[in-house]
Amino acid sequence: MIIVLKANRSEEQVKNFISNLTDRYDVSVNTWVGTHSTVLGLIGDTAAVDSEYIAAQDIVESVKRVQEPYKKANRKFHPEDTVIKLPTGQVIGDGSLALIAGPCSVESEAQICCVAERVKAAGATFLRGGAFKPRTSPYAFQGLKAEGLELLKKAKERTGLPIVTEIMSIGHLDLFEDVDVIQVGARNMQNFELLKELGHVHKPILLKRGLANTIEELLMSAEYIMAGGNEQVILCERGIRTYETFTRNTLDISAVPILKRLSHLPVIVDPSHASGINWLVEPLAMAAAAVGADGLIIEVHNDPSRALCDGAQSLTPDQFDVLAKKVQKVTETVKSL
Amino acid sequence: MIIVLKANRSEEQVKNFISNLTDRYDVSVNTWVGTHSTVLGLIGDTAAVDSEYIAAQDIVESVKRVQEPYKKANRKFHPEDTVIKLPTGQVIGDGSLALIAGPCSVESEAQICCVAERVKAAGATFLRGGAFKPRTSPYAFQGLKAEGLELLKKAKERTGLPIVTEIMSIGHLDLFEDVDVIQVGARNMQNFELLKELGHVHKPILLKRGLANTIEELLMSAEYIMAGGNEQVILCERGIRTYETFTRNTLDISAVPILKRLSHLPVIVDPSHASGINWLVEPLAMAAAAVGADGLIIEVHNDPSRALCDGAQSLTPDQFDVLAKKVQKVTETVKSL
Amino acid sequence: MIIVLKANRSEEQVKNFISNLTDRYDVSVNTWVGTHSTVLGLIGDTAAVDSEYIAAQDIVESVKRVQEPYKKANRKFHPEDTVIKLPTGQVIGDGSLALIAGPCSVESEAQICCVAERVKAAGATFLRGGAFKPRTSPYAFQGLKAEGLELLKKAKERTGLPIVTEIMSIGHLDLFEDVDVIQVGARNMQNFELLKELGHVHKPILLKRGLANTIEELLMSAEYIMAGGNEQVILCERGIRTYETFTRNTLDISAVPILKRLSHLPVIVDPSHASGINWLVEPLAMAAAAVGADGLIIEVHNDPSRALCDGAQSLTPDQFDVLAKKVQKVTETVKSL
Amino acid sequence: MIIVLKANRSEEQVKNFISNLTDRYDVSVNTWVGTHSTVLGLIGDTAAVDSEYIAAQDIVESVKRVQEPYKKANRKFHPEDTVIKLPTGQVIGDGSLALIAGPCSVESEAQICCVAERVKAAGATFLRGGAFKPRTSPYAFQGLKAEGLELLKKAKERTGLPIVTEIMSIGHLDLFEDVDVIQVGARNMQNFELLKELGHVHKPILLKRGLANTIEELLMSAEYIMAGGNEQVILCERGIRTYETFTRNTLDISAVPILKRLSHLPVIVDPSHASGINWLVEPLAMAAAAVGADGLIIEVHNDPSRALCDGAQSLTPDQFDVLAKKVQKVTETVKSL
Incomplete structure (x- = not known):
């Protein structure tokens, strides 16, 4: 300094x-x-x-400052990549492109199981689905909550796909026992009390970058979790807020190679929230694969026009089939170079 | 629509x-x-x-949308100004300029009582002070927590000034029994679980605008609290994140007249966090008074260069004396026009 | 409407x-x-x-508005891709990935010819190089001006590579007779008098997106040129200004598929200015190739640490060799899917 | 450094x-x-x-950098305020609040003379009016050009008010002989060739901050003009581009005290363009007066709903009468403190 x-x-x-x-x-x-x-x-x-x-x-x-203010997340003090490995074998950060897919919110057993089976068939290794939904309006659908978590478990039993779902309050932590990867949403990236609590959890945490947070602030939030003892943090770039209004957010694709240089933690990309528009999901997923992301988290719904939230950015299972093939091909090409 | x-x-x-x-x-x-x-x-x-x-x-x-998505916060359905009145008589929103002042964080009994007495003498009617501090780094001072709340109570006993302090987690709510106005910080503006809980509290809530949140989103977050039954919400503009790096944030002074037009809730300004620089606090406070803000929340520390946080933006009690006189004079002039 | x-x-x-x-x-x-x-x-x-x-x-x-405010640039009224073809045969917009490379500024005959030969060998089909340089400071190197254009011509004679270079004033137009593609820089994207004048020129115009301009504004600026009769416009995404300070600008990678959907004009990407950091140029170039950009414009300098401007973001010829191979491989993969 | x-x-x-x-x-x-x-x-x-x-x-x-990159504009090397004084006596920067008012564009002799007389009666000391108009769309009204300048001269003859009008191209400079203050618009703030040329002009230059330019970049653009020998530069804050969409731009009110601390040049505010909404013009003008701006530039139109541009942000002459009285009263109060 x-x-x-x-x-x-x-x-x-x-x-x-x-x-x-x-x-x-x-x-x-x-x-x-x-x-x-x-x-x-x-x-x-x-x-x-x-x-x-x-x-x-x-x-x-x-x-x-000459030195970065983060230590445990810093590649300087931990040169090797962190690889997140679930007890059931799924991996993020080993050089492959992990696909996490599923609906914005869990709506019914039929819906979540149908989507889970389709995305698994397409190559996804994790199932995402919201049970607790952060919505701008108190009058909008807030998720099925505990019931949603139960339905996710059923889909997991059916498909074997581990569950990735968002937590919105420390008070709900007990309900997340069977969840495999706990997601911290963009709006809670600096909910420091929540981060501290997740530092004591023995599960991977998927930490999304806040709408207006810098790359350094994202790493400092990871540091909060890691300082508590939980070093299994997956970073997620999901678009930042800028003056451009065509897209819901602006995907900061540069964040991927930067985060991978500054930190040893795996980095994934959420092209669905970054754009808010379904026809942009595939090209942005391609870009993420090309810059070396460790995974993608993508919204897929069996019937986007009836989705209770974020339908405008959801893919159909058929569209996801196509995307999955394409991005794996890009990753293969990039790794071979 | x-x-x-x-x-x-x-x-x-x-x-x-x-x-x-x-x-x-x-x-x-x-x-x-x-x-x-x-x-x-x-x-x-x-x-x-x-x-x-x-x-x-x-x-x-x-x-x-032709109509705004908020109802309870909407001036169209509630044309008269909401006036927040504490049982102890202090008022925000009646046309006067309320001054809320105190240190960034409570550090000791001597410190908080000294500052409380000085700001009271200068005309402040509320005491601010952080017990739970949201800090970017897990290694930075996180506040005195429960002990800090105790010290605030002592300062209140000594001066009669009601307490304004920030809550960071629903789990701490019990500790806030003697707090007069509960503050929701910028980073928690869309911590919806916290907002819902505060909808059931019988105290005014000071809701700060998030770093990258729109005016409409701020009103939607107020709506979350009001939808739960608590209509005593004070809105606070505290600067937004832009590309300009000279100041910590960019004070969006236009937000004050806009919020007062769209909503009946009182609107205050935080020039300390908006700028992050102590010599800017006074001019920004003057601007806030000139556009008709209902109050100001200002950081004052007896010894800014030894403050445990945000010293760079704190005023000395002497500087606050001067500011208080000037802003009241501007408010007086504006109201007379 | x-x-x-x-x-x-x-x-x-x-x-x-x-x-x-x-x-x-x-x-x-x-x-x-x-x-x-x-x-x-x-x-x-x-x-x-x-x-x-x-x-x-x-x-x-x-x-x-229901309909877009641009007409000539609008794909709705011109469904086929516009392909820019130079008299000397080089093409942008035909589905291949055009590489435009060269130094930020022309410094000497030895420098520009050396770089031109190297980038040609690596597969570039256009030579870039600044003769008139827009610099934030009046005390910084402003380019070799007319002499710089002469040196570019020499490099063109030597290599056959057509010249892409920036114009900063209508008054200089006469000097640009031998220039093949005239570039309008980000700071002049809304210099409407310049755009109108370029509408009467019979050469392709490379139009860079302004630092804080929307996608629609970029298309409206293209419309200015096209309304004058010159329909050979190449759009260029080069990063926008956001709150993130790690990179000089934030590459808006989404702009590429959006522009290609809204307009029939070719779209290229400038990863050098978008990042301002040489180790980010390659990953961003890969992302651009993966989303289907029609070309890349990249700064290459024979000795970046002695470059008179933008050295921090320039690649060495050796680094460009590697990049060129990789991005062509990505384009090939993407086109085959 | x-x-x-x-x-x-x-x-x-x-x-x-x-x-x-x-x-x-x-x-x-x-x-x-x-x-x-x-x-x-x-x-x-x-x-x-x-x-x-x-x-x-x-x-x-x-x-x-430890030292600022600007010299001539730097208050460190020129501690006294620069006061701009026209041959006809009008002054900007002497501690008073100069009012520059008039229509967005000159439309007819009747219009410009009518507005000129009304704003003069209300206390304006300068007449603004656009002859060359920078418009996002090539299909929008582009101003009366040379004829507009003639009409401004007539209004000046009638009222004695000096003319402030925007230049968009060096090529038009000859037409600006009778213009008293030449304005450089936000979109041309970094049109360096134009700035250099204005460095040789013997008239005050009103330099508007660009939509996405930092305070330091504004001072560097002033430096371009001053380095050429013309030290009569008036800086103008007119709102910056942010993610907030309620207003056209976000007025950065902090820029006024910052610019006045860093530089000796006078600083004025344009509340019309900053907001784009006529009912916001008065409160923002009040804020500008309260922070110590040296002047205001305000759009006034005799019939805003028939204005050929920017009608939505124009005041009627009656509204300007009220505003002029109020802001002078605020300035008086502030100066007396």
């Missing part, structure tokens, strides 16, 4: 400031005195140093 | 679609058949109509 | 408004009178209708 | 890099060697140093 001091500081102020720093944090401080400014270099465990605290000091002009 | 149908639909499809609409929702449908397109007009309780569901239908080209 | 009228309008106001509309524009108007609102449907040449003018009318509640 | 070098550099690389820096720029370099990293501090004329060039060097980890 580099700290530039203001021009008009006294020598004593500098001395006091440095002793304050070394008292407070486990760091050593190097000083470089220039003609017009003094620069301090902090060495040690700077992830624990609060840069806002530093910036608030009277004698500080500006602060610049 | 106006629905434009695709050009290539059959008459039967249109008929089926309309009967589907009237079965599902409490609306009546008017049809206008043009040469190239058919337009449907929905009349009735369209706030309950899921526009995403409509958009997903095969025969639909596009959907346009 | 759908116009919703306010509730409190008189029948005479509606009549006057409709006759005003039919006088002013070549449209016919259908009226649908509902219980609470009246909706007008405009049919005819609505691209010429100024929706702002309509919205300003006292009796208008809101306006919604 | 602080340069952090990569960990794995050799001593010789560092030596070569430093001699390269001192050869190329008029700077001296201080070196601070830490355990894990080496930091260089550049002292001297760092505004001329190209930070992109530095960042592109192999051995560089990151670069941080």
